[in-house]
Amino acid sequence: MLSLQQIEAYDRDGHVLVPDVFTPQEIAILLANVTKDGKATQHQFALKDATGLASKLSLWSDVSDDVFGAVTTSPRVVNAVRMLLREDVYHWHSKVMLKEPRVGGAWEWHQDYGYWYNDGVLYPRMISCMIALDPATKANGCLKVVPGSHLLGRFDHGRVGGQAGADQERVQAAIERLGVKYCEAPAGSALFFHGNTFHSSEANLSERPRRAYICCYNALSNVPYGGKGHGKPVPIRLAPDDAILRFAEAVGVK
Ligand SMILES: O=C(O)CCC(=O)C(=O)O
Secondary structure (H helix, E strand, O other), X not given: OOXXXXXXXXXXXXXXXXXXXXXXXXXXXXXXXXXXXXXXXXXXXXXXXXXXXXXXXXXXXXXXXXXXXXXXXXXXXXXXXXXXXOOOEEEEEEEEEEEOOOOEOOEEEEOHHHHHHHHOOOOOOEEEEEEEOOOEOOOOOOEEEOOXXXXXXXXXXXXXXXXXXXXXXXXXXXXXXXXXXXXXXXXXXXXXXXXXXXXXXXXXOOOOOEEEEEEEEEEHHHOOHHHXXXXXXXXXXXXXXXXXXXXXXXXXXX
């Protein structure tokens, strides 16, 4: 459950960081699944930033019967997203983000709805939940946001490096007015952010990886037209609260 203050912060700032959503044991189970051969490694690809450094990610829009599906359908995440959107949601897609030590690339400034718009979605009634698998710090490329930018509307997006990036002149103007916040996040925390919140992250030149699992949701009232988009527009069947722990033994986590 989110507090009223957390909901108000999200409404005002377009993001809210909630600590301790997942326990160290649950994060260890997730990390073991990120590194072992399986869904996360098989779906992996890399996207280059403007300087040519690459960030890796694995993305899927199904809800699988594994630890990733357990997080995507966790009541701790889905009920928070429902509270923030004030309506029911469906799963859009989920992704494992990997910034490797020393070489992990940046993510350029963008709004997720900047390109989800092209999937036929009419409203930016979409939320991402970024779960920190490692402590995310300024040094290893934590997410940065422009607070309040979810109220600016959607900016035009083009290509920046190998990524979708927003009109840079307008982004700079927004930053001058609203500033930038580094969302340093302890492992196990969840950062919820609005589909129109400007966000980016810097390269990871540190010695530590920066891994995260991001689950994205769309409002059930906002199904894209023309049969486009990601995920199946059906209500989410919530996982039991201990669903992640059921995968502990398989990866040798005590
Ligand atoms: O992992 C990151 O630092 C950026 C993620 C991001 O921008 C996104 O998923 O839209």
